[in-house]
Amino acid sequence: MLQQTRVETVIPYYERFLERFPGLASLAEAPEADLLACWAGLGYYTRVRNMQRAARAMLEMGGFPTDYEAIRGLPGVGDYTAAAVASIAFGAPYAVLDGNVMRVMARVEDEPGDIRSTVVRRRLLDAAQRRLDAADPGLFNQALMELGATLCAPANPKCLLCPVETHCVARRNGRERELPVKSRPGQRRAVVVTLLAIEKDGRLLMWRRAEDSARLAGFWELPESEMAPDAEIVGVAGTFRHSITNTTYEMVVKRARLARKPLGFSWLDEDQLRTLPLSTTARKAIALLAPR
Ligand code: SF4
CATH class of the missing domain: 1.10.1670.10 (Helix-hairpin-Helix base-excision DNA repair enzymes (C-terminal))
Structure with missing residues (x-):
């Protein structure tokens, strides 16, 4: 740990x-x-x-x-x-x-x-x-x-x-303050990602990462805007930052509506959101939607 x-x-x-x-x-x-x-x-x-x-x-x-x-x-x-x-x-x-x-x-x-x-x-x-x-x-x-x-x-x-x-x-040798020598790491990258909060009858549209995914296999995520191009944006719930190694993600969480559930997505209810493994970004985004 x-x-x-x-x-x-x-x-x-x-x-x-x-x-x-x-x-x-x-x-x-x-x-x-x-x-x-x-x-x-x-x-x-x-x-x-x-x-x-x-x-x-x-x-x-x-x-x-x-x-x-x-x-x-x-x-x-x-x-x-x-x-x-x-x-x-x-x-x-x-x-x-x-x-x-x-x-x-x-x-x-x-x-x-x-x-x-x-x-x-x-x-x-x-x-x-x-x-x-x-x-x-x-x-x-x-x-x-x-x-x-x-x-x-x-x-x-x-x-x-x-x-x-x-x-x-x-x-x-009087060099204790000069050591150890450590080169500077590469510059941080900034990336903006839009997550969609699409709710229906108290449930939230989510997708699950594949078992063989290189990152966060089996975790549930909110859809990114590119995954649901037909979604109609109705407002901004908030923003937060998330850092992974040398990239800082600026996450924008938008509320949206969608007429039909896309393939590969599921509606999760309150109980499932509490008990299933959610990625850290999904949890931070859902906290912005409270009270639900
Ligand atoms: S504190 Fe560190 S630098 Fe100073 S004498 Fe001890 S080992 Fe050397």
């Missing part, structure tokens, strides 16, 4: 999730609609689908794997997660490299390269691996993450309080 999402945001979702899915079996057997509804609002839904696939794999294995390779082989688990779980839960000797550790290592090593580069990241991971405390790798990894989160801050590192100051080459 913490991939791409802040701790404060995650906590209530985490508690609800554990209440609803207290063990591997309940997660492995959950209907997809329940799973997605429980995750709605957190975004990046591939994570929860992978979690269910991982739960199924673990049931087959007979429980949570304890060695790095087997953990790394679970759906949705990358190098970082595998190293963090293997070292912290099972004491396996694998260094982690998150954003905080990357900053600490770039300064300790006085690394001049761009940390967006894969080669530089590999170099920093190797440096952390060389320094790993084999007696307690989990504690070492957590200490480095904590150092980066507290003292070795991006703008004002508190070097005088730092326990590794004597090992820090950037500090010795």
